[in-house]
Amino acid sequence: MTEWASFRYIHRDLRENLGFSQLVSLFLYLTFISKNNRINEQIRAPLIRLIDENDEQLGEMSSAEALQMARERELDLVEVAPLAKPPVCKILDYGKFLYRQNKIEQKHKKMQKKTEMKTIRLSLRIDEHDLDVKAKQARGFLEEGNSVKVNLMFKGREMAHEDLGMQKVQAFFDRIKDAAAVEAPAKKQGNSINMVLIPSKQ
Numbered sequence: 684m685t686e687w688a689s690f691r692y693i694h695r696d697l698r699e700n701l702g703f704s705q706l707v708s709l710f711l712y713l714t715f716i717s718k719n720n721r722i723n724e725q726i727r728a729p730l731i732r733l734i735d736e737n738d739e740q741l742g743e744m745s746s747a748e749a750l751q752m753a754r755e756r757e758l759d760l761v762e763v764a765p766l767a768k769p770p771v772c773k774i775l776d777y778g779k780f781l782y783r784q785n786k787i788e789q790k791h792k793k794m795q796k797k798t799e800m801k802t803i804r805l806s807l808r809i810d811e812h813d814l815d816v817k818a819k820q821a822r823g824f825l826e827e828g829n830s831v832k833v834n835l836m837f838k839g840r841e842m843a844h845e846d847l848g849m850q851k852v853q854a855f856f857d858r859i860k861d862a863a864a865v866e867a868p869a870k871k872q873g874n875s876i877n878m879v880l881i882p883s884k885q
Contacts, residue, residue: 721762722777723750730769731762736776743769798828800879805835805855807848814851818858825862825882833869833878848876856880 721727726746733741733749736758746760753760753774764771801824803817821831833855835848852869856878867879 721765722759723753726750726760726762726770726772728762728765728770731772732767732769734763734771734773736774746772749774798830800832801829802832802834803855805833805851807835807837807841807844807851809851814855815858818855821855821880822859822862825859825880828882830866830882831863831880833880835876837874837876842874845871845876852876852878 728746730743731746731749732743733752735741735752736756741752749772750760756774758774759777761773761775761777762770763773801821803821803824805814805817809817821833824831833852835852837844837848841848848871849869856863856865856869859880862883863880864883865878866881867877869876869878
C-alpha cells in the first residue's frame with residue numbers, strides 16, 4: 684500500500700473520530716515515525732486504535748490487549764498519533780525501523796555536498812592558454828556543484844582599461860557558458876571586476 688493510499692484508507696475509516704489536522708498528523712507519523720515515539724509499556728493511554736504491521740486497521744482496544752498482540756507477533760507497539768482520540772498505535776519491528784532510519788540518514792549525509800564559493804583570479808594580461816586552463820578549472824568547480832567567483836584585478840595604469848577587462852571576463856565566460864549561469868553579472872568594484880557563476884541547470 685502506498686503512503687497516499689494508506690492515508691486515504693485511514694481517512695475513510697477515521698474521519699468521524701479525527702479532525703483534518705489530526706489526520707495529517709497521523710499520516711506524517713506513519714510515514715516518518717520518529718525515534719521519540721512511546722513504545723510498548725511507555726504507552727499510557729488505556730484505550731487505543733490499532734493498525735497492524737500490514738497497515739490493516741484492527742479498531743479500538745485496550746493498550747494492554749494491543750501490546751499482547753504485538754508480543755505474540757514478536758513485534759513492538761508504537762504510538763504514532765498521540766493526539767488522536769483515542770491515540771493511534773501501530774505494530775512494527777521498532778529495532779529494524781531504527782536500523783533502517785540510521786542507514787537512510789547516513790546515506791543522506793553522504794549524498795549531501797557542501798557547496799562552496801570558489802574563486803578564479805584573472806589578470807588583464809592573461810594569455811589564451813592560461814585563460815583556457817582557468818576555464819577548465821572553473822568548469823570542474825561548477826560540475827561539483829560549487830559557485831565560482833571570477834575576479835579580474837587591475838594593476839597600476841590598467842585601471843584606465845575597464846573595457847578590456849570586461850572583454851577578458853566575457854571571453855572567460857564564453858569558454859564555460861554551457862556549464863554556467865550568471866548569478867551576478869560582471870561589475871567593476873574598486874580596482875577589480877567581479878562576476879559570480881553558478882552551475883547551469885542543463
